[in-house]
Amino acid sequence: MTLRAMKLAPYFFILPALALFAIFKLYPIAWSFQLSLFRTEGALQSFAGAANYTRLVADPLFWTALRNTGAVLAVQVPIMLALALALSIAFNSGLLRFRSFVRLGWFLPIVTGPIAYGLLFAVLLNPQSGLVNWALGLDIPWLTDKFWARVALGLALTWHYVGFNAMVYLSRLQALPADQYDAAAVDGAGVWRRFWHVTLPGMRPVIVLTVVMSTIGTLQLFDEPYVLTKGGPDNALLTLGLYLYDNGFRFFDFGYASAIAYALTVIIGVLGIIQFRVLRDRT
Amino acid sequence: MDRRRFLQLSALTAGGTLLSACGSDSKPQQRPQVAATPSGSITVWSWAGPAAMMKELVPGFVKQFPGVEVDVQDIGNPAIWDKITTGMAAGGQGLGDVLHIGVDYLPAYIEKFPGGLADLTTLGADKHKGAFAQGMWETVSREGKVYALPWEANSAGFYYRADLFEKAGVDVEAITVWDEVIEAGIKLKEKTGAHLLAIDKAATQTDSANLFQFLMQLQDGFYFDMQGNVTIDTPAGVAAMTIIKKLNDAGLVADGGGGWNTMISTIKKGNVAVQPMPTWFGGIIAENAPDQKGKWKVRLPPAVAPGGKVAAIVNSTHLAIAGSSKNQATAFAFAEYVLTRPDSQVHIYKGKGIAPALMAAYDDPIFHQPSEYFSGQKMGEIFLGSLKQPSYVTNYTADYGRALKLVDDAQTKVLLQGADPAAALREAADLLANQTGRKVQR
Secondary structure, X not given: OOHHHHHHHHHHHHHHHHHHHHHHHHHHHHHHHHHOOEXXXXXXXXXXXXXXXXHHHOOHHHHHHHHHHHHHHHHHHHHHHHHHHXXXXXXXXXXXXXXXXXXXXXXXXXXXXXXXXXXHHHHHOOOOOOHHHHHHOOOOOOOXXXXXXXXXXXXXXXXXXXXXXXXXXXXXXXXXXXXXXXXXXXXXXXXXXXXXXXHHHHHHHHHHHHHHHHHHHHHOOOHHHHHHHOOOOOOOOOOHHHXXXXXXXXXXXXXXXXXXXXXXXXXXXXXXHHHHHHHOOOO | OHHHHHHHHHHHHHHHHHHHHHHHHOOOOOXXXXXXXXXXXXXXXXXXXXXXXXXXXXXXXXXXXXXXXXXXXXXXXXXHHHHHHHHHHOOOOOOOOEEEXXXXXXXXXXXXXXXXXXXXXXXXXXXXXXXXXOOHXXXXXXXXXXXXXXXXXXXXXXXXXXXXXXXXXXXXXHOOEHHHHHHHHHHHHHHHXXXXXXXXXXXXXXXXXXXXXXXXXXXXXXXXXXXXXXXXXXXXXXXXXXXXXXXXXXXXXXXXXXXXXXXXXXXXXXXXXXXXXXXXXXXXXXXXXXXXXXXXXXXXXXXXXXXXXXXXEEEEEEEEEEOOOOOHHHHHHHHHHHHOOHHHHHHHHHHXXXXXXXXXXXXXXXXXXXXXXXXXOOHHHHHHHHHXXXXXXXXXXXXHHHHHHHXXXXXXXXXXHOOOHHHHHHXXXXXXXXXXOOOXXX
């Protein structure tokens, strides 16, 4: 084999992946940007410049969707990640019995598809015939009241993702060097101080990872609110993803849907950069 | 998780891509269609009951045109709308030849996907023009072109549990306006504990404002007028929503959250006394609650205001031919076989109680027989009486989907948050005008 061929070989190896990426990702991404500059009604289009974007800024439902997404981000994500951290420490504890079984139990929900577990929650939380109200002996209007619908969504999301995040934390926890704990113990640090000054700093990279991943996941939230209430009641669970879907596939307004997609992309990008800046290693 | 979500976005944008591709290249396809003998194979898209009935009609069609193959597919409803939309967005790729389309989707497909549905005048549809109930032909036509043949014409109906009302001492047949329905409902609840009717208050399904729409249609009103202006918060709209609010405030409305399955289970349980549903619903009640035979009756709905209309065609469905179909002649022949032969329509009515738009079908004795299930009432004649009245042609426009969502939201605000009907509808109308560039007519 000639040197030239050797040099070219790596490019051939990545070519299939690159080609697929270009066809199925790059091309649609570029095209949807163009589409976002057109006023579309099904197959009819006319160039509209930034009209879809100005319309977005003036659209109360877009802001409702953004607020709803922000609420999940500000409430559900921190609770879930704190819970995951606590769980991971419990999983790592020498006191825990049936360790693999318990870990597996918490991890399993992530294996369930969002539609499947969304349906499961919708059935369980059905205000009239659901198991949850029956078991609690209560009459909570899960899914039909704006507040409780948001609680229901938070419960479903937490159930699904907490185990996965706990596993990510656990993997890091197991890799933390024991000598730092020993040193801290010698210096007289208690359990709480060891957690605060040894565990947390050591966990920083995975915390950043999970925060960023959860943020992106939340901003793209679609399946769960769609299955639970289709975004209702009165837009209580309307997310950007749902509003995008509605505009594209229910209202045939693909140009506007593309504009929403790009607004979403910009928001994700900006939030991602901020999070990495704030949470990065300060060394 | 991220990758899958990303794929969803990609799928959306890819859909848009194909869409724009078809927007720039494809022109309405005009294939010269000679009146050829039907041949080859066709695929028919429909759902549940209608699909089952068409399957039963296939052998007769094949007997008439030997060698033809017809594959009737039950796509499911509402899945069929997404599937047709994606097919249309892809320039007709993968669509069935014959498409069963509801009146609520037809205008959007016609207006937003030019060429997506074949113009049936080239296939000779005009000869059937006078065969259908009033208003039907206008519903399937646009500017001299005909995009579908009418199948079912559903009139507004009022199904009620006669036994429960009897127990409450209410004569339902004597009721003339909805305010009396409210009074009757209060008596009914006191005496029997049953709710008057059910509404999906949180709008878990898109069709949760059916009663509102039905009450508007009884007043010759709708979400749009014939010029396409937004007419949600007209006096007709406010009157309709006010009735719904009064019903709810009186504690007469059960929550029908969950849509279809909840509705069927409330019928089985018998804790809701009225189903303000169209013609086709009679068959559903009989099928799902055979043990309640003799307990149900049906009448045309009471008017909104004294002396008002009690008849309205609230919805209809149609068979269209895909513009991309390679076998339009055969597809059209099948649609004709199903929809323009009284025998076919009578067979379908007997099987699933689907009310024909084809007026000739009503000559059959089946429409004039007492119904065993409905306490010996001549159900067919009741609804035929409605079809014979002048019908208001409803302009669904291509923005019906948006209107429906905003009306659902307004109803939820009224029912769950106690909002003022006029204010909630005004907000919806303004938002709809803002989103669609239409004008509001108040």
